[in-house]
Amino acid sequence: MRTETPWGPWEPPPLPEAVRLLAALRSPWWIAGGYAVELAVGRVFRDHGDIDVLVPRDAQAEVRRALPGWDWWAADPPGTLRPWHPGETLPAAVHDLWCRPGPDEPWRLQFMLDEVDGGDWVFRRDPRVRLPLARLGRRSPEGIPYLAPEVQLLYKSRTRRPKDERDFTEALPVLDDHARAWLAETLALVEGADHPWAARLRTLLPG
Template identity: 65%
Template sequence: MTDADPLGPWVPASLDDVRARLAPAGAPWWIGGGYAVELAVGAPFRAHGDVDVLLLRRDQLAVQRALPDWEWWAADPPGTLRRWHPGEILPLAVHDIWCRPSAAAPWALQFMLDEADGDDWVSRRDPRLRRPLAGIGRTSPAGLPYLSADIQLFYKSKGLRPKDEADFTAVLPVLEPAQRAWLRGALGLADPAHPWLARL
């Protein structure tokens, strides 16, 4: 596979493999995407094409160092993959990173970079939305950190793909009152006409 043709199949790393590989990073991270919703629900309910890991932008080099032999690619808007070189600080416009054990291996992990200001998480979708970093994640019974379902749904609300609708429907019954309130407020700020508001 060449630099001009980086696309290839995905074989997502297992969640246990993610935890083992990122243990040396020494930086916080959270399982995101559909797996985060599944962990919140407490049971699998759909297939997943990849595994997303939320990472603070300021910690981006920590994961590079934790997986030094892996191949890294950054998704430059509007969606061009390019190599992410060791030690390179990615610009603010880049917030997706694909990686795999080698050029011949399938893609295994996708990192989503998010913003922080001191001890606060700042939504890259709408910087008016902030929360203490200590409150953006949960921990599964197996000890896996994952992004709180209300924040994950807020990100998913922008696309409204069938899988996003499925995730919203699955996790809605287990959202806590505070999570519902935060998501209502976030959607009301970012998209006051969003169809999910009527169901919250």
């Protein structure tokens, strides 16, 4: 699916091609965004304008080495783009990287840099929310690592665009009680107890 942005068009590769591009990464990585929800659900249910990949912040240099010769830009500050220069360590305020095979090509992948502390993933909007890295992701039957759906829905919970609402509805049946309880409690902590997703999740919990 090709989409237009103020910084040029997005044309993400098919997911299997994206996975092949990421094969050189030694750092942990997870497919994120709507694709992560679809991998959890086990079927395609909507179009996607990009492919998001979550990586630990300290893997940023390795990510760049894995795609040599590509054109890299950083969202710095958020809502804008600027070139990410070779050898530059990005500041903590930068969370998103866009990249493409060359400056005249469409954007292909977006990398999201997240914090890791002592083996734990730390939610960048609220550092009280943490998970061991081993619990952050899942693997598809094909072996594709993807962000756990409850974690991906936490990221989507603030904007709640139509596609986010669709992702929540589709993911809800595949969340077990533990994931539902974690997401409900975490949403109440981060977004407030009256968040509509938290309320819906609570109705599905036993007892």
